Amino acid sequence: MMSDECPETKVADAISKAVIDHRVIALVVMSTIASLMLEFAYKCSSRQPFFEKLSQKRKWVINSHLQRAPLAPLxxxxxxxxxxxxxxxxxxxxxYMLTSAFLAATMDFQEWVRFWPRDLPWEYIWHHIAVIVLGIQFCDLGLKSTWQWCIFMANIGVQWCTNYVSNLIFLSPSVRVCKWATRCQFLVIPAKTCNVCIMCHKIKEAAETGTWGIAAMLTVTCLGYTYIFVKSASFYLRFDAQKYFSTHQGVWNRSAPLAESEESIESGAKSQV
Known part of the structure; x- marks a missing residue:
């Protein structure tokens, strides 16, 4: 059976068309969902005993991870x-692709509007541009949804799960949990590598068909995604969970009034050889 003859395909296309035709309503709905998820994140993080001792940047990252975590299974x-x-x-x-890309882009766009240029960490700017551009391609430019893109977004779901686990590195009162959460960050490397390969393949396809606008925008997305991927992987490769814990949670457990700084985070990373 050809794809366009499947009733399931017609239903999926009808849903995506409805979202496109009512994109302002969809934007309002998804922005509301994103705001509710962020409020949920604030409430969860504020209950953590070590949260207030963290740097503002780390608080922002933790809340961002918590905001996305409930949506990862979708x-x-x-x-x-x-x-x-x-x-x-x-x-x-x-x-699936339209709604998931729309939702991811909405979350990043919301953060862009609320925190840029003052409070959005500069290393995340590339990432936000990449996600927003990807959302534009599916919502406005008609980028074709394929099984490869389904895997791409599912890999993002895996990434959101491991991002949630990474919060334990900075919030857990147990050094064993801290070390376990650090090791978990390497589990997402295959998924991220797969996503880079998918984007490179789609860039090649777009170039071969002469759709240079799509190719250029996918290149922006790929570069932004790869930048954060490499930066994150290199950080955790150098990160010493035992050292970080002993100078942070270990001290805080003794009720010392020490607050985290960006320099202290870097001190938990091993020097590269």
């Missing part, structure tokens, strides 16, 4: 959809 559906598309030939990716 993105993981992409793996199921990719298998379904490959098994049946029915492309049901459009609704």
């Amino acid at each position: 993105l993981l559906v992409g793996y199921v959809l990719a298998i379904y598309i490959l098994a049946t030939g029915c492309n049901v990716a459009s609704a």
